[in-house]
Amino acid sequence: MENKGNKRFYFGITLIAIGGILILERLNLIPWSLADLLISWQMLLIAIGVFSLIGGNRTGGTILIVIGGFFLVPEMIDVPNEIRRLYWPMILVAIGAALLFRHNGCQSRMERGTGGEDINQFDDFVIFGGREIFINAQELKGGRATSIFGGIEYDFRQAKLSPQGAFVDTISVFGGCGIKVPLDWNVRNEVTTVFGAFTDKRGDTFQHSQYDPSKTIVIRGFTIFGGFEVKHV
Known part of the structure; x- marks a missing residue:
């Protein structure tokens, strides 16, 4: 607040x-x-x-x-x-x-918090292409997604959030990133967009559902001539 x-x-x-x-x-x-x-x-x-x-x-x-x-x-x-x-x-x-500075800083924080590689975190980079990624981590903490002249889409519908929630750091330059989430997840938008958009396409299905405030995933980062999309199907 x-x-x-x-x-x-x-x-x-x-x-x-x-x-x-x-x-x-x-x-x-x-x-x-x-x-x-x-x-x-x-x-x-x-x-x-x-x-x-x-x-x-x-x-x-x-x-x-x-x-x-x-x-x-x-x-x-x-x-x-x-x-x-x-x-x-x-x-x-x-x-x-x-x-590079951002990558090194985030990598250091991840290693300090986990002692090494963590299956509940991800780090993906796409340029001039596309990728669809299914994640079923049982204590998802988040990760990083960078797309340049390309796109990344994550399917989190079979995943479970960690007790502290999850954070996704996204960078999209002439590209985009999208996530599929369960209806009871709360998605918080902290993305800076320049000539782009952040859209939540869960629509009426989401409006009539009861999301759980304790299940919060925070999306942060920035998009330039790109966008970020949230949906359920």
Whole structure:
């Protein structure tokens, strides 16, 4: 509740700032070029990145801030064309480094918690392809799912959650991830989406069922030109 309240607070501050900038621009108190810079797609990425950091998604937030900042600099100063040509390679290097850092950090936490490989956890990476995975772990703790120009779908309907619940860290870039879950599971969305969506397709069947709050799976991470889907069948 505190985390959601913080997000609403900072989102409210952002709306006030945007409205204030537009008012000042309409009153000719600031040049339109400055207003155009402050209200741009680059600043939108930076703002989403800041929200992600506030929400605890450090990897996704950092990547979005870096991408937004990279493309914001040429709007502020004159950047030689030779350097502009290096932008996308530098962004790819930055994203790759962030993914490696995230992988090492998560791997260390998993090893500290289990003493080695754990069948109740998963770590899957898909690029330019697709994969369907059936998991019947009896104390599912969660894992990581990364899809780039591809897709991953998990079937958890025969699995049981650990007493502490489960967490799924997802990264989707021009791709997607989906899960099939029992109707009594509570799915909590903490995914940051950019030009994508998080959808729960359990529909009326889920609305008329009684889910168990103690069976909670938390989905976190980020999607760029991708999405995350929850369904039962």
